[in-house]
Amino acid sequence: MFEEEIRFLRKMSKRQLAQQILNFLMIVSSALMVWKGLALYTNSESPIVVVLSGSMEPAFYRGDLLFLGLPDEPVRVGDICVFKISGRDVPIVHRVIKLHDERKTGKQYILTKGDNNQVDDRGLYNPGQQWIHKEDIIGKVKGFLPYVGMITILMNDYPQLKYALIGFLGLYMLINRE
């Protein structure tokens, strides 16, 4: 089935191989540029996130894609925010239900809760922590695309799929004659 391609691979000179690798790197780096450009435009370090849990059902299900932005305006109650609890990597997408802005410092004291949870997020915060602040928030949810993020979840749950996909793509790049 692949005899033609394997013959072609053997006949390829070092220069052609280098050319193919360079093409591959070009594609990867332009994808990276688009991603970073988007992060700059939305002012968020991670402008597109995948919903990982069901705590915001029925609005967001696991595998939905969210578009974030972080405008300069302060957080207001009802905003759906993506935030990280300090010391932890996992971003959480929940809604702001309480807000107290300190008059003198302008510091915001924010309490969040997932729509599908019975209690607010104090159980999730660090021990002794009762509020989160603007610095913990990496973006507000602006837009939404269902189901598309399922690929990311599948790749996280089955890492072999990730390696298989990268291996397949790499092979395809090398044997592609264009």
Add this chain to the structure above:
Amino acid sequence: MYNLLQRANAIFAFAMTVTFGVLAAIAIATPFLPSSPSAQINVKDIQVISYDYMGRGDSEFAFVKLNLDADLTSLFNWNTKQLFVSVVAEYETNSHDINQVVLWDSIIQSKEEALIKVSDLHNEYNFVDITTSFRQVNASYSLHWDVMPYVGVLTSGRTRSDQFINFPPRSNEYR
């Protein structure tokens, strides 16, 4: 020249392009659909009781009872998945200039449910200030709604809060 793999690839790429084109068109068209939501909140009763909160001593808790009348059916178009409505109390204190607390929220998943009439709404979440006392502030109550589309941009709206109601002084028991 055109084997099965190439044809499948071409079909798949075209299908993806068309799908994303349609989704983008839906997302862009949705904000132009007209809507005219309306809501009315009438506060019937407020009581303030003080008791121990999270082990840091006595704090004042407010118990609010109100009437809610809202017609949000015009927000439901073919791209609306659900509405998230919440009753929000807003007030100002000496130490904190903006305080917003959600008292009650509800998820509305169909146009029929969007005609809301609750006559004895009690606050679902505890209404407690970040300081220990409300000091009889006056607070305004408004309805906020978030429209969640099937695909596209999330929009929201709210009623104006022009009616300010004073808190009563702390009472010793819940009447």
